[in-house]
Amino acid sequence: xxxxxxAAADRACAHCGQPVPPAxxxxxxxCCAGCAGxxxxxxxxxxxxxYARRSLDPDLRALKPDEDGPARDFGAHVAVGRDGLxxxxxxxxxxHCAACVWLIEAVLSRVPGVRWARVxxxxxxxxxxxxxxxxxANALVDRVTALGYRLLPxxxxxxDQAALREEKALLRSLAVAxxxxxxxxxxxxxxxxxxxxxxxxxxxxxxxxISALIAIPAVGYAGRPFFASxxxxxxxxxxxxxxxISLAVLLALGMSLFExxxxxxxxxxxxxxxxxxxLLIGRYLDRRARRRARGAAEHLLALxxxxxxxxxxxxxxxxxxxxxxxxxxxxxxxxxxxxxxxGRVSDGVSEVETGLIDGESVPRRVAPGDPVFAGMVNLGAxxxxxxxxxxxxxxxxxxxxxxxxxxxxxxxxVALADRVARLYAPAVHGLALATFLAWIALMGVSWQQALLxxxxxxxxxxxxxxxxxxxxxxxxxSGRLFARGVLLxxxxxxxxxxxxxxxxxxxxxTLTKGRAELADAAEIDAxxxxxxxxxxxxxxxxxxxxxxxxxxxxxVAQGVREVxxxxxxxxxxxxxxxxxxxxxxGIDALDEGVGPELWLSRPDRAxxxxxxxxxxxxxxxxxxxxxxQAGYQIRLLSGDRAPVVAAxxxxxxxxxxxxxxxxxxxxxFLEDLVSAGRxxxxxxxxxxxxxxxxxxxxxxxxxxxxxxxxxxxxxxxxGDRLAPLCELLATARRAERxxxxxxALAFGYNALTIPLAVAGLVTPxxxxxxxxxxxxxVVVNAVRAGRAGER
Amino acid sequence: MSGLxxxxxxxxxxxxxxxxxxxxxxxxxQFDDLxxxxxxxxxxEDEDQQEERRPx
Numbered sequence: 001x002x003x004x005x006x007a008a009a010d011r012a013c014a015h016c017g018q019p020v021p022p023a024x025x026x027x028x029x030x031c032c033a034g035c036a037g038x039x040x041x042x043x044x045x046x047x048x049x050x051y052a053r054r055s056l057d058p059d060l061r062a063l064k065p066d067e068d069g070p071a072r073d074f075g076a077h078v079a080v081g082r083d084g085l086x087x088x089x090x091x092x093x094x095x096h097c098a099a100c101v102w103l104i105e106a107v108l109s110r111v112p113g114v115r116w117a118r119v120x121x122x123x124x125x126x127x128x129x130x131x132x133x134x135x136x137a138n139a140l141v142d143r144v145t146a147l148g149y150r151l152l153p154x155x156x157x158x159x160d161q162a163a164l165r166e167e168k169a170l171l172r173s174l175a176v177a178x179x180x181x182x183x184x185x186x187x188x189x190x191x192x193x194x195x196x197x198x199x200x201x202x203x204x205x206x207x208x209x210i211s212a213l214i215a216i217p218a219v220g221y222a223g224r225p226f227f228a229s230x231x232x233x234x235x236x237x238x239x240x241x242x243x244x245i246s247l248a249v250l251l252a253l254g255m256s257l258f259e260x261x262x263x264x265x266x267x268x269x270x271x272x273x274x275x276x277x278x279l280l281i282g283r284y285l286d287r288r289a290r291r292r293a294r295g296a297a298e299h300l301l302a303l304x305x306x307x308x309x310x311x312x313x314x315x316x317x318x319x320x321x322x323x324x325x326x327x328x329x330x331x332x333x334x335x336x337x338x339x340x341x342x343g344r345v346s347d348g349v350s351e352v353e354t355g356l357i358d359g360e361s362v363p364r365r366v367a368p369g370d371p372v373f374a375g376m377v378n379l380g381a382x383x384x385x386x387x388x389x390x391x392x393x394x395x396x397x398x399x400x401x402x403x404x405x406x407x408x409x410x411x412x413x414v415a416l417a418d419r420v421a422r423l424y425a426p427a428v429h430g431l432a433l434a435t436f437l438a439w440i441a442l443m444g445v446s447w448q449q450a451l452l453x454x455x456x457x458x459x460x461x462x463x464x465x466x467x468x469x470x471x472x473x474x475x476x477x478s479g480r481l482f483a484r485g486v487l488l489x490x491x492x493x494x495x496x497x498x499x500x501x502x503x504x505x506x507x508x509x510t511l512t513k514g515r516a517e518l519a520d521a522a523e524i525d526a527x528x529x530x531x532x533x534x535x536x537x538x539x540x541x542x543x544x545x546x547x548x549x550x551x552x553x554x555x556v557a558q559g560v561r562e563v564x565x566x567x568x569x570x571x572x573x574x575x576x577x578x579x580x581x582x583x584x585x586g587i588d589a590l591d592e593g594v595g596p597e598l599w600l601s602r603p604d605r606a607x608x609x610x611x612x613x614x615x616x617x618x619x620x621x622x623x624x625x626x627x628x629q630a631g632y633q634i635r636l637l638s639g640d641r642a643p644v645v646a647a648x649x650x651x652x653x654x655x656x657x658x659x660x661x662x663x664x665x666x667x668x669f670l671e672d673l674v675s676a677g678r679x680x681x682x683x684x685x686x687x688x689x690x691x692x693x694x695x696x697x698x699x700x701x702x703x704x705x706x707x708x709x710x711x712x713x714x715x716x717x718x719g720d721r722l723a724p725l726c727e728l729l730a731t732a733r734r735a736e737r738x739x740x741x742x743x744a745l746a747f748g749y750n751a752l753t754i755p756l757a758v759a760g761l762v763t764p765x766x767x768x769x770x771x772x773x774x775x776x777x778v779v780v781n782a783v784r785a786g787r788a789g790e791r
Numbered sequence: 792m793s794g795l796x797x798x799x800x801x802x803x804x805x806x807x808x809x810x811x812x813x814x815x816x817x818x819x820x821q822f823d824d825l826x827x828x829x830x831x832x833x834x835x836e837d838e839d840q841q842e843e844r845r846p847x
Contacts, residue, residue, distance in 0.1 A: 053833075098834065
């Protein structure tokens with residue numbers, strides 16, 4: 001398509017690595033003026049090593065400075081800390097590698113007055129601190145954005161502090177349990193060796209007492225997460241895995257203490273503490289993986305949020321976060337900008353893209369008096385919007401009400417591990433009681449002796465392997481998905497995904513990219529396209545950007561004016577060249593298409609039409625075919641008009657589709673499917689999908705989805721492709737299989753040890769060996785969930 | 792066997808020192824950014840403002 005131009009474009013931009021177009025405004029080495037500027041900043045500071053050190057990640061956004069990025073006042077987010085320094089917390093978008101961290105820190109710390117600049121590479125957050133009055137927040141931010149990164153303020157107090165605290169407490173417990181388990185095990189081995197070598201009773205008692213001294217505080221400290229959870233469950237008359245765990249640990253400790261005080265031979269201090277250590281490993285990994293996925297999901301949402309331009313009564317413009325805008329105020333929405341509020345157009349005529357709200361793929365024309373909603377994109381001229389987002393009649397409020405209704409209707413899903421625990425705990429406790437009674441009644445032993453046997457049963461059946469079996473698989477599977485751009489937000493999402501038999505897709509933005517693309521690029525003369533694209537490169541209108549995407553390497557045309565609401569005009573020697581609306585370009589041909597279009601009219605040449613359509617995602621066909629082959633029923637549910645939906649369904653080979661669905665229709669459709677016994681995966685991105693997402697068995701959103709939908713979804717996938725969805729389902733099925741194997745292994749271990757315990761043959765050595773061996777086996781099996789899976 | 796009377800306390804004390812060191816490292820935020828710490832060592836150099844850049 002652009003073969004004539006691509007030969008000249010072999011050179012990569014010295015800053016961002018993108019191809020350099022001919023006659024680039026940035027000169028021969030750079031693709032744009034912004035990159036040239038960034039390179040100059042870096043050179044001036046003597047930081048040229050950056051280019052040698054970095055490694056660009058081709059999957060990430062290129063490091064190209066935004067020339068028309070949304071302006072924002074960062075001053076409002078500055079907080080003065082206790083150390084007297086002003087601090088600004090920012091999220092960084094565009095970190096490619098560690099050299100980027102170094103570059104940002106180096107650039108900022110060279111600004112006079114800055115005392116501290118630190119980027120956390122794991123969380124992609126930046127903290128800058130400076131002496132108040134010596135530096136300016138906006139100037140600091142500009143310095144970094146000029147390099148090509150995007151920065152967003154965030155409030156550290158709003159982050160998931162509770163989860164972070166819990167994670168740290170678990171890690172501390174883990175350290176204490178590890179210390180205690182190691183030391184007690186050393187002492188225990190001496191005792192076990194002493195059985196064979198006639199260790200004196202006094203020495204054995206001494207070692208037992210030292211073990212007790214270590215074990216009691218360790219269990220008291222490291223066991224708290226389990227005791228607290230078990231107590232909550234018991235007081236709510238529920239059963240979870242923590243109940244048998246807490247009971248076994250406490251009983252093992254109590255019985256061992258009793259034995260130690262009476263000079264007994266067998267104590268289980270090592271079992272009690274090792275058990276806690278293993279369980280804490282599983283729980284810590286689980287919490288960390290979940291918090292990481294949630295943090296990444298929050299990061300995605302924050303990147304989407306943008307400021308709103310409010311026009312005050314005195315005509316002064318100010319930027320404010322959408323939440324800070326009050327009903328009755330007037331908001332300016334520039335061309336190409338997302339509408340941040342619900343309201344009515346008060347001034348201006350334009351077209352808005354409504355795909356995220358109702359699934360409609362063709363832009364709608366709005367004039368004064370028409371309603372617009374947060375999430376729509378203004379395609380044409382700037383409009384002023386009178387804010388109405390108040391009370392219960394806004395679209396968002398209604399969607400949220402529907403979502404809540406759908407969530408109430410959905411039966412609460414009980415995790416597999418908890419279902420097992422409900423059966424397992426009573427069985428084990430019954431068995432222990434039976435052992436106790438049987439030894440007294442049938443064998444006539446003393447009640448103390450019978451109690452020891454019963455406690456041994458509890459210790460060997462303690463669900464150590466069982467409690468690790470599920471989290472280990474989930475941690476490894478979710479880590480694998482995380483690396484492939486799928487964020488699991490719900491803890492039970494994998495289990496629910498594994499049982500899915502029906503997949504329901506939304507169309508706009510889910511199966512399609514949700515943005516206009518040039519439809520008939522192959523039929524258009526390359527020269528015409530290049531001319532149009534060179535003019536379009538001066539505009540930020542979505543259709544103009546689509547043209548530039550179709551011919552990315554053309555030089556930017558000079559002398560182009562933007563005529564609001566009409567298009568672009570360029571004055572040449574031969575006359576005026578126009579690129580824009582049909583009527584403005586002087587075309588009165590019959591309507592030949594439904595989609596958005598642009599016309600190029602030049603003096604003495606036939607006008608050229610560029611048609612745009614919301615193209616399918618590149619691998620949508622392939623993914624739908626693979627899903628069908630894997631045995632899933634595929635349905636399509638869209639708010640778009642019937643012909644467009646039918647065309648998409650036809651292209652994808654989906655027979656079962658519905659069009660013109662309103663949010664409540666979608667939700668009802670999903671509820672009917674679920675109540676008919678089907679387990680449904682809903683994939684959708686729009687605000688209108690959010691109630692359906694909440695009603696489905698399990699739901700997935702692309703990262704480009706409306707924020708309400710991302711919050712409702714159980715998992716979020718990133719990128720332009722749908723393939724992560726197949727990966728997600730395959731990983732879920734594989735994880736489910738391994739979880740079942742692990743449970744079988746754990747039960748197999750119990751089947752071996754329970755008869756020994758009931759017969760009174762279990763010694764502490766046997767318990768320690770069996771417990772560690774079964775836990776290891778389960779963990780090793782879980783690692784398989786992370787390997788590249790067969791489908 | 793009397794050696795045990797001081798060997799065991801010494802062993803436990805050493806273990807406790809290790810535990811305390813870990814808890815201190817955790818509290819002082821050294822586990823907050825494992826990815827960054829692994830790479831940072833490759834880039835940090837003897838900048839003259841280094842001292843000034845540290846907080847406090």
